[in-house]
Amino acid sequence: MELVVIVLNKTEYLTEILDGFMEEGLKGATVIDSAGMGHIIADHIPFFAQFADLEEDNRNHSKTIFTVVHCQQDRDKAVKVVEKTLGDIQKADTAFIFCVPVSFVKGITSGGCGDKS
Numbered sequence: 001m002e003l004v005v006i007v008l009n010k011t012e013y014l015t016e017i018l019d020g021f022m023e024e025g026l027k028g029a030t031v032i033d034s035a036g037m038g039h040i041i042a043d044h045i046p047f048f049a050q051f052a053d054l055e056e057d058n059r060n061h062s063k064t065i066f067t068v069v070h071c072q073q074d075r076d077k078a079v080k081v082v083e084k085t086l087g088d089i090q091k092a093d094t095a096f097i098f099c100v101p102v103s104f105v106k107g108i109t110s111g112g113c114g115d116k117s
Contacts (some may be wrong), residue, residue, distance in 0.1 A: 001102040004078045007034065009093045013085050014063050020081035021067070026074060028108060029067040036062060068102055071113030075099055079084040 008014060018072060069070065069075045079097055082089065089095045 001105060002069050002072075002075050002099045003102050004065075004067050004069055004075055004079070004097065004099050006095055006097050008020045008063045008065060008082075009036075010086055010095065011061055011063050014065075016085050017065070017081055020053040020085060021078065024077040024081060025067065026067060026078055026081075029065050032064050032066075034062045056064055068105060068108065073113055 006017075008017070018029060018031075021027065067078060069078060082095060082097060086094050089097070
């Protein structure tokens with residue numbers, strides 16, 4: 001199992017990404033509000049404000065999506081959904097994704113890879 005973490009700067013695509021997860025059979029994601037360090041520093045130290053995107057609507061806002069997947073194929077499905085929705089995530093202020101191994105889980109269905117139950 002792996003924990004897939006997606007930091008989404010283009011928050012207007014959140015629902016589309018979650019819908020894509022459901023279409024791919026991925027469920028159980030958790031979404032939290034988050035903010036990048038550069039934006040927080042810019043709020044407190046005026047010198048750094050020149051380096052932050054100061055657009056009012058997105059100034060300090062991103063969403064972080066957490067989902068535990070059972071296998072590499074499900075991880076790849078999650079990444080595919082994000083890339084299909086956003087395009088090239090190598091572009092600044094889109095999203096970034098990382099995964100970490102999960103050695104213990106309790107409280108969620110422990111079905112195998114691709115399990116739709």
